Structure formats: C-alpha cells, structure tokens
Amino acid sequence: MSGGMIAVLALVAIGFGAWAFRRWRNHLLMQHRAQYLLDELPMMPEPLAKGRILLSEEKLKIRHGERRIYGRVDQIFSYRGLAYPLETKTRKRAQVYLSDRIQLSAQARMLREDRGFRVANVGYVRFVTPKSPVVYKQVDLLPDDELNRLFDRRHAILSGEIPPQVPTNLAVCHSCTHQHRCDKGRKRVRD
Numbered sequence: 001m002s003g004g005m006i007a008v009l010a011l012v013a014i015g016f017g018a019w020a021f022r023r024w025r026n027h028l029l030m031q032h033r034a035q036y037l038l039d040e041l042p043m044m045p046e047p048l049a050k051g052r053i054l055l056s057e058e059k060l061k062i063r064h065g066e067r068r069i070y071g072r073v074d075q076i077f078s079y080r081g082l083a084y085p086l087e088t089k090t091r092k093r094a095q096v097y098l099s100d101r102i103q104l105s106a107q108a109r110m111l112r113e114d115r116g117f118r119v120a121n122v123g124y125v126r127f128v129t130p131k132s133p134v135v136y137k138q139v140d141l142l143p144d145d146e147l148n149r150l151f152d153r154r155h156a157i158l159s160g161e162i163p164p165q166v167p168t169n170l171a172v173c174h175s176c177t178h179q180h181r182c183d184k185g186r187k188r189v190r191d
C-alpha cells in the first residue's frame with residue numbers, strides 16, 4: 001500500500017474516532033440530563049414537564065450591527081410549537097436577577113435568529129440551592145429594542161467609552177467574566 005493511501009486511511013480513522021467519541025459523550029450527557037429531568041418532573045413548569053429537549057449545551061450566535069455576540073444555552077425545550085430557554089444556576093437563594101433575564105432574552109433571540117425557532121416570551125431559571133429542593137422560576141423575556149440598548153451599552157463599556165455601573169449585588173461582580181479588566185469590580189471584590 002502506498003504512503004499516500006496509508007495517510008488517507010489514517011485520516012479517515014481519526015475522523016471516525018472523533019465522530020464516535022462525540023456521539024458517545026452526547027449520549028452520556030443526555031442520559032445524565034434525562035435522569036435529573038425525571039427526578040424533578042413534579043417541580044417543573046408545564047412547558048418543561050410536558051415538552052421535549054430541543055438542544056442541550058449548545059453554542060449560538062447573533063449579529064448586532066457589525067458585531068457578533070456568542071452565547072451558550074443550558075437546555076432548550078419545545079412545547080406546543082414554541083422554544084423555551086432554561087438556565088441552571090447554583091446560588092445561595094433562588095433569586096432571579098436582571099442578569100438572568102438578559103441572558104435568557106439573548107438566548108431566545110439567538111434561537112430565533114441563529115436556528116429559526118419560534119420562541120416563547122418567557123424562559124426559566126432552575127435554581128440549585130444548598131438547603132432546599134430545586135426550584136424553577138419563570139422569567140419574562142426582554143423585548144428586542146431593550147436588548148439592543150443593552151448590547152450597545154455592553155459594547156460601550158467593553159471598549160472603554162463609558163464606565164461600568166457597579167451592581168448593588170456584590171455576587172454579580174464575583175461571577176463577572178469581565179472582572180479582569182474592570183478596576184471598580186476587582187477593587188470591590190478585594191475589599
């Protein structure tokens with residue numbers, strides 16, 4: 001067998017191996033998800049309890065003007081022709097913050113624009129807290145014009161045009177992915 005043929009066969013074998021590994025990993029992931037979903041069925045709101053999972057742990061994107069915004073969804077459920085985003089949060093208390101609403105609203109828009117789904121005007125947060133059973137809370141999603149205003153503001157903060165407004169809840173700074181470039185946030189977390 002020629003060297004070229006061996007190289008081609010090796011590439012095919014590597015490609016097949018990677019495909020099989022992804023399938024195996026996704027299968028395990030869905031099994032794990034399915035188990036917790038079954039356990040929590042009595043606590044779930046109707047669209048999640050009676051719906052089916054459309055997507056799990058997927059990256060999505062949208063365009064906003066010249067910019068692309070990327071996001072990752074935990075789970076998306078489909079119920080009666082509509083898609084519902086679900087985010088899991090591990091917190092001390094089952095409290096919904098504005099940042100949750102923004103995150104779910106951006107995900108809903110990504111589902112519409114990136115995947116062409118019809119999306120509900122609500123999403124859900126699944127709270128895992130230390131002292132009580134899992135809680136699901138419904139969140140009203142933001143309209144597109146409000147989301148656009150927030151995207152513009154985010155861009156202006158990241159490009160240094162305007163300073164970030166420090167949130168009242170310190171936990172938001174603690175878990176903020178922009179903390180490394182935010183003097184105010186870093187100082188607040190340190191103090």
Ligand code: SF4
Pocket residue numbers: 164165166167172173174176177178179182184185186
């Ligand atoms: S670290 Fe900075 S950017 Fe992040 S939430 Fe706190 S103030 Fe806002």
